[in-house]
Amino acid sequence: MxxxxxxxxxxxxxxxxxxxxxxxxxxxxxxxxxxxxxxxxxxxxxxxxxxxxxxxxxxxxxxxxxxxxxxxxxxxxxxxxxxxxxxLPFLSALENLMAASPGQTGERLSSVFFQPGRVKLEENNNRERAMQILGLLKLKSLDQHLAGRLSxxxxxxxxxxxxxxxxxxxxxxxxxxxxxxxxxxxxxxxxxxxxxxxxxxxxxxxxxxxxxxxxxxxxxxxxxxxxxxxxxxxxxxxxxxxxxxxxxxxxxxx
Amino acid sequence: MEYYAQLLLNGIIAGSIYALFAVGLTMVYGVFRFINFAHGELIAWGAYLALFFTRSPFYLPIYFAALPALLITALIGLAQDRFVFEPLRHGNRITLLIASIGLSYFLRNAIRLIWGSDLQTYGFMPTRGIDLAGLSITSAQITMMAAAILFLGILYIILAHTMLGKSLRAVADNMTLAQIMGITIKKVSLAVWVLASFFSAVGGVLLAVDTNLEPMMGLTNLLKAFAAVLLGGAGNVWGALLGGLIIGVAENLSVAFISPGYKDFISFALIILMLLFRPKGIFGILGGVR
Amino acid sequence: MDYLLHIFIVSLIYAIFAMSLNLELGFTGLYNFGHVAFFGIGAYTSALLSLAGHPVTLGMVCSMIVSGGMGALLAIPALRLTGDYFGIATLSFGEITRLFFLNERWLTKGPMGLPGIPRPTWIGEGVAGLPWFLIFCMLLTLVVFILTRHLTRSPFGRALKVVREDEYVAQALGKNALSFKIRAVTVGSILAGLAGSLWAHYISYISPADFTLTETILVLLCVVLGGRGTNWGPILGAFVIIFFQEIIRFLPIPADFDRFVAPIQGMVYGAVLIILMLKRPEGLLQEYKE
CATH class of the missing domain: 3.40.50.300 (P-loop containing nucleotide triphosphate hydrolases)
Incomplete structure (x- = not known):
């Protein structure tokens, strides 16, 4: 590999x-x-x-x-x-994960303005997946905490x-x-x-x-x-x- | 041909002064890893303080007036660090830079408040140039050259031959290594600010002898010092000296080809070219990912 | 009353200007110390086009295009390096742009400036048009606010923050940090161009003296005081700063002291920047909840 x-x-x-x-x-x-x-x-x-x-x-x-x-x-x-x-200290734990999602449509300037529906759908999916991962890491209750404030x-x-x-x-x-x-x-x-x-x-x-x-x-x-x-x-x-x-x-x- | 030789001579004179500005800026960068946007104001303050001591009630001749001016500028340099940069050094970088640009604006306006916004001079009569192998050079320029060479010489001796200079370069090279070697950062940081302010002030006075004083002189010359520092590789003292000379010569030679209004454009163009093609300077080494 | 209208209009223009800088400084962490250049480019583009007889709307659109284009052109080389270099390059670019306005007399009339820049024809002449111009500015501010808020809350905005927080992490996560920064600067410059264009059509006379480091400091202060990285911060900051700046004119200042007002104002701006950075770097509004 x-x-x-x-x-x-x-x-x-x-x-x-x-x-x-x-x-x-x-x-x-x-x-x-x-x-x-x-x-x-x-x-x-x-x-x-x-x-x-x-x-x-x-x-x-x-x-x-x-x-x-x-x-x-x-x-x-x-x-x-x-x-x-x-x-990323000043982003929440959840945002830290969501930001990492690959190939986000919403990271293109044009899509932000012209494909809001698709971006929103993707965001919802990413949020769900991020919460799942937070669950796996036993961090689910800390999702809104700033990452920099975590231990x-x-x-x-x-x-x-x-x-x-x-x-x-x-x-x-x-x-x-x-x-x-x-x-x-x-x-x-x-x-x-x-x-x-x-x-x-x-x-x-x-x-x-x-x-x-x-x-x-x-x-x-x-x-x-x-x-x-x-x-x-x-x-x-x-x-x-x-x-x-x-x-x-x-x-x-x- | 003589025309170009004359421009070259002017360039070397101007360049040796830019070198004085750039050395301080690059030393501060080398040791503290940040660009001091208020560095230009040390240049301006040095020049204006010397003006202050040539006037009522002191009436000192410029050579003597420069002495207290240099000392006070060094104090300003130390105060910059003590009250603004030191408390912010370990925080967010953007905070430090905004503070440094705020500080530069503060100091510049203080000059405007005290001395006004108009052009001023030390009041030398413009003298006719002395003829030297077909080139014209004024006595003020000769003094400047001599002084610049003298101070660059002093700097060289300090950096190359004293314990202080060695530890200074060691810290600029590698802060952690220097700490292991037992060099106290406090002493070095004191020395850096004193030297940086001192040499900027010397440069400021010399520049004002040849041209004039105005509140914007700090900013204008800061940009030249930036360009020199980038040319030499940020943190590299010898590089900054050479960079300063190159800027001075390039600027003065450019007068032959472009409008004098764009003389300052040269340093900008060099900054952009350096950033594009040789970001590490001509012989500098910069760190990468940690 | 007219004066109050004037203050509101200037505040709104600065609010747009500040929002544009906030996109770079607050959300992407780029220290743009020459943002006034894009404000100036927008102002001159719009002024020149409308003075040549083209409709004001066309001027405004073109000013955004030209400013945005120049922003991208500067950003591509200047952003290739991280660190303080972007600050250096933008500061120099700001100075150079001013030099350009000053020296290219054939285009900009040099220090004389451009008088008689028209307002949009449907707004009406002179003071009678002020309320309409205010409404026009409010509408544009609202549009810019909604657009930037939408942008900064989108995955794009989040990616900008990732770049701001840690560029290496951004790259490790597959984000082209350089591309995000270039796009942030481009959008920022487009909006600064819009603000500049509004300024030109409102003030109706522009000269190189309107686009100095002072304006950069002013807009920097708006963003930093209001709260970097927040959507309301720059607007709040702009209103506070512009009211403060304009209210001074109502103070009973003896004519003898007139010349001290501007420098003291400048010193206050510088000092506020420093004190903010030392005591409350996040500004009045905070980006994140504790």
Whole structure:
């Protein structure tokens, strides 16, 4: 589904992502792990078009996406979240979701004025769907609250909901459970699993290794910009290179 | 040919003053990551305060009048930060920018209130140019050049050779890294505002020596400083110096081709061209997505 | 009585002007510091056409087209970058437009300005026509209000807010942030053009001095005071500010102090902008409910 060939990106002299190639087939939930600064987030930025690649190609569903603008990639069904939670603080939780609905007729200026009926119908459908997703996230009672006033964990959930609303074929989650409490982590994991069962590919960056082992079917490991290993979670934990990559950093106290 | 050489000379003189304006603007951007729309008023205030000290009851000669003027302008710069920008720095960006444009309007009208809206000068007699290898240059222009070179030299020494300059550039480069290195942001921010106001005021006085004073001079020169900053890459001090020179030369050479009424158009055209083709400046580096 | 009519008419024109800026500043988060340019372009377009003998209605339509076109033309390069650059580009554009009005004498008569701009013929001459002109302005304000409210409450308006809140999120959700911003500026410029055209036909004499940064500050103040991102805010702001501005003329100010009035007014505007940003950045009306 997602095919990455020889992708390279450097900043100044620093190789952030160095000749990375791999392929994601229909494997449900896939993890991307590695020490801090190993290039995981940069790779996400490259896949989703937020950074331009120096070299290499990326294909999604057999279409080349490298070089396309982020919004074009998103419209193809490849939708991401950000490492730092980015809800739209001065929009309500409901609006946060409704805004994410793809291909809205009402986002065209002419339709706003000349096809009000169609826009209204779409809005009603989107509102209904957004409320369903809020229900799934157990946020239904907060629909009119400003997103910026929600707790950090609720914002994380809302962000996931927003990605759902965009009707993705594949989602990239950048540290979805970072900084939230164990109860919410369970809730988030449940949602992620539900998505995977519905046939949405999940690709996530995660530092919580037990969690990765629990939910991912396959794991890719990066270190210093290179892909050093791929396999099942249990293979990953036993691989000497992976262990070295993590321990090597710990020697420096990172 | 001589005509063009003359224009080039005028351009370099004007450009060295724009460089003084641009350096402060780019330093503030580098450290605080916002464009201070009130920066132009520091230029104007510097010039007007010097005027103030050349008149009753002080009657100081311009060289001495400039000193208290520079100090007071530095205080204005510090006050800008202390009372307006610092409280807003961590809030919404648009709030900060609206406050800065409000501040510029406030300061400009304060000038109009105190000194009136008419053109004024320091009262030098216009002197005939000295002939220099076929080029004409007035003694005022020579003084300006010398002063501009002197102050740019001082700036260079501060930035390149003092601890302060090093930490300043470190902060402009990377705020978090600088914090890790133990550079206190308070000290650096103080230094930035003092330096930015000081050099703007110097530029303002020099410009007023050659031309005249009017309340709009802040805005007009702010746009030139913007263009210089963009040319050099926002946050890049050396770039801003060079950018200032380029603007000065381009503007003065343009007189040969377009109506002088459009001299200010050059900086605008450069701003748009830079935004279109080289948004990161000639050698600047700007951050992307975090 | 006539004076009250005058204040109402000016307030309504500024209400339209402010609504147009609010679309950019309030809903899309774009700091347009040169919005007066589009007001001016609208005014000159309409004035020139009607002085050439064309019907006023045609002038008004054309002013919207020309302003909107210029807005799009400026927005496409200026919006390619995020950050403060749009503020720089628009501020410069405002100045350049004024320079254009000042220098292109063949078209604009330069500083002399354009006198004798006609009112719509069905409105009637002089003071007798004022009530009718007021009704005309009220109708247009109502239409603009309804249209912008409809627009900002639509998915399009919501998308503008998404862009305002977080451009990267907008892109991650498949929205072409640049395109939304360009469309917002274009619609904003069209409406500013309409306001400018009304202004020209009402005041009947325009000159480059009417389209300075002062007018930008004034309209900025209307939006910010009233409440950015609200539909009623700009209208409320316009009435408050214009009443304040005009009421000053009734104060018994000695002739000697006349020259101080404008600068003090300017300082007050600047100070109000700063204090608003520090103390109540959301303005009188708040966009969101707590």
């Amino acid at each position: 997602l095919k990455i060939d020889n992708v390279t990106k450097s900043f100044g002299g620093l190789m952030a992502v160095n000749d990375v190639s791999f392929q994601l087939d229909d494997t449900g939930i896939t993890g991307l792990v590695g020490p801090n600064g190993s290039g995981k987030t940069t790779l996400f930025h490259l896949i989703t078009g937020f950074y331009k690649l120096d070299r290499g190609q990326i294909h999604f569903k057999d279409k080349r996406i490298s070089g396309l603008a982020p919004h074009v990639i998103s419209r193809m069904g490849l939708v991401r979240t950000f490492q730092q939670t980015r809800v 950090f964990g609720q914002q994380k959930l809302l962000e996931l909901g927003r990605v759902l609303m965009a009707r993705p074929k594949m989602i990239l989650l950048d540290e979805p459970t970072a900084g939230i409490n164990p109860t919410l982590i369970r809730q988030l994991v449940d949602v992620i699993r539900k998505l995977a069962r519905k046939g949405i590919q999940v690709f996530l960056i995660e530092h919580n290794m037990p969690l990765v082992a629990e939910i991912c079917e396959k794991v890719f490991v990066m270190d210093s910009g290179s892909l050093i290993f791929s396999g099942t979670p249990s293979e990953t934990r036993q691989n000497p290179r992976v262990i070295e990559a993590y321990l090597g950093r710990e020697d420096y106290g990172a």
